[in-house]
Amino acid sequence: MADLKRIAICGFNLESNRFAPSCARPDFEENMYFQGDEISRQARLETPAIHLGVKGFYAVMDAAFGGVEGWRAAPAVIVGSTPAGPVEEVFFKEFLQELRERLQAIGPVDGVYLCQHGAAVATHTHDPDGDMFALVRGIVGPDVPVIATLDLHANVSEVMMDTTDMLIGYRTNPHVDMYERGEEAARAMLEVFAGVRPEKFRIRLPLVAPSVTQLTAEGYPYGDLIRLGQTRIGEAVMNVTILSGFAFGDTPKNGMTVITHTRGDPALARRVTTELAEAGWADRQRYRTAMISLVDATARAKTVGADGTAEPLLFADPADNPGGGGRGNTTYILKSFLDAGVEGCVLSVFFDKAAVAVAVAAGVGARIKVTLNAEEDTEFSDPLAVEARVVSLHDGRFVGHYGMVAGTTGDTGATAVLDLGGVTVICISKRQQCRSSDYISAFGIDPAACRSIVVKSRGHFRAGFQHLFPAERILEIDVPGLTSPNLANFDWRYLPRPVFPLDPDAAWESS
Ligand SMILES: [Zn+2]
Structure with missing residues (x-):
């Protein structure tokens, strides 16, 4: 039984509004705080209280390995708060410590699934998601595939890019594809187990649009861009992720982000990402609000x-x-x-x-x-x-x-x-x-x-x-x-400026 695949499961889910009151342990315990085997139990329930991405991930793995006994889920800890302000430093560090101890107790693994939101900020750092990813990578080592699913409001840092093999974003807003993205993460991990080497490339645009304009239904520019991205999926392109980001995080890593993952072709990843980023930027004037008094x-x-x-x-x-x-x-x-x-x-x-x-x-x-x-x-x-x-x-x-x-x-x-x-x-x-x-x-x-x-x-x-x-x-x-949605109402401190539409003359060119 020694060759059964062991996959660590963890996640931290928070969308931080810089202008809202901070949050801490009670906010997570009230909403989602699962540890150890309870994660696996939840993941296999008909109507779980856990994030549906975890359920989707387990469903594919259970099917691929011929049942629950065919692989070894190694559930660590997965938490989530209702969106709030920055997470408080003391609690976040306690969470990281718990994650570290649990991963060390689990021991060597063949892969890691991170079920993450990706738009957290902490009272002490702009990038708690990156801190967590770096911790995970440090423990499992450079050769184990680490695949994350992200909310499409995620604000992606360089650290998040550098410490993971794949970042798979939701493609629907409202988010009705969490389960499917969890499935996709599992299928991608199975490909990596079979020898595929994902290559990814990303571009961040100086585009921070009001959230109400970032719907993915027909007729919305963001939905159009995501659909354009999906037409590039094929034998060579594994995944196209286009994250609108979350304006109210107010971080230096804000900005619509395009990431293309290919099967071992870095030049193609770069080419597809560049093409999509150019299309998104050319369409920026359509990100307008339509509110009534x-x-x-x-x-x-x-x-x-x-x-x-x-x-x-x-x-x-x-x-x-x-x-x-x-x-x-x-x-x-x-x-x-x-x-x-x-x-x-x-x-x-x-x-x-x-x-x-x-x-x-x-x-x-x-x-x-x-x-x-x-x-x-x-x-x-x-x-x-x-x-x-x-x-x-x-x-x-x-x-x-x-x-x-x-x-x-x-x-x-x-x-x-x-x-x-x-x-x-x-x-x-x-x-x-x-x-x-x-x-x-x-x-x-x-x-x-x-x-x-x-x-x-x-x-x-x-x-x-x-x-x-x-x-x-x-x-x-x-x-x-x-x-x-009136972004000019806010006292922005950390957004990279200039940024569209706050700065209507913001410029960008692909390199
Ligand atoms: Zn979201």
């Missing part, structure tokens, strides 16, 4: 609320997206809708642990007076005093059916449905974005019966609402927040 949005919500025959509308608040480090609790839209007397609206979801506690103490059916954001002091998260009826209370656990949460178990923590009169607010205790209509139906409300819905999300919700709302009935509202 709060006044306009309020009027439209009022109209559909009053007219039962009008088509329902879905409003997004991209500036307060927990998926980008937002707190998920600003009240600009809620206050405007309440003041205007909007009817038939559901806001899903609003993060306010203290408000949920008030509702739980009062019980279902009670009328309460509560101040939203009473215990929150982050910029933009203003308090708002409201009166509400407690419609229902929930433990927050549900199985998702749509979009990115399909086939996974969701958990919003203790959850209260509050009727504020015209606007119903689904109040949660675990900060996260509304990624699908499951975040409404799980709490006893029929999403198809709402006159309007407000989500605090930049774009991931689209995959989970497309069965109810065509794109033309989805409207993004321009309000302040930690994740505002």
